[in-house]
Amino acid sequence: MNVFTLVLLCASSLFSANALAQWQWLDAQGRKVYSDLPPPVQVPADRILKQPGSAKPSAAAQPAPQTTAPAATAPASRNSGVDQELQARKAAEEAEKAKREQAETAAQEKKQAQARQDNCTRAKAAQAAMADGRLIAHTNAQGERVFMDDAARAAERQRAQNAITTECGPAPVQRPQ
Numbered sequence: 001m002n003v004f005t006l007v008l009l010c011a012s013s014l015f016s017a018n019a020l021a022q023w024q025w026l027d028a029q030g031r032k033v034y035s036d037l038p039p040p041v042q043v044p045a046d047r048i049l050k051q052p053g054s055a056k057p058s059a060a061a062q063p064a065p066q067t068t069a070p071a072a073t074a075p076a077s078r079n080s081g082v083d084q085e086l087q088a089r090k091a092a093e094e095a096e097k098a099k100r101e102q103a104e105t106a107a108q109e110k111k112q113a114q115a116r117q118d119n120c121t122r123a124k125a126a127q128a129a130m131a132d133g134r135l136i137a138h139t140n141a142q143g144e145r146v147f148m149d150d151a152a153r154a155a156e157r158q159r160a161q162n163a164i165t166t167e168c169g170p171a172p173v174q175r176p177q
Contacts, residue, residue: 024050116167123163130157 025039025048026032032049033039039048129136136148148156 022050022052023048113171116171119163120168123160123167127157127160127164130160 023035023038024032025043027043038051130153136153137145138148140146
């Protein structure tokens with residue numbers, strides 16, 4: 001084996017030793033976390049699974065809690081147990097959700113108004129076609145061409161008039177459920 005190859009092999013094994021220097025712990029949701037940095041102070045010692053240099057965590061390697069900072073200098077949000085930033089984010093998300101729901105409702109109302117307008121236009125066209133007295137043919141279930149008689153024409157004219165009454169007037173008021 002070449003001396004140069006041997007030196008490279010030894011050097012690469014030294015660099016890979018740093019890859020073994022990793023921390024492993026369980027986060028608040030129970031998922032394993034791997035890092036080359038120690039876990040946050042909030043992680044209890046019993047949730048640390050592995051630390052650099054040993055298979056089990058030691059109490060000496062655990063970062064000591066800060067005792068030099070007086071409690072009076074801590075933010076008020078920490079003392080009260082309420083995270084102001086989290087509360088603000090939640091409020092912003094709720095406002096965004098309400099805004100999205102309002103936009104969806106407005107889009108749905110616009111779509112319904114367009115459908116009502118289309119139905120009104122078709123009903124008026126159908127009524128005009130029934131009123132001019134021309135023969136109107138349609139295809140029955142057997143595929144045969146059949147002409148409308150006076151009773152069928154009157155029924156279609158009445159159906160078109162009902163559609164005009166419901167679709168062309170003001171939109172019905174929907175009451176909240």
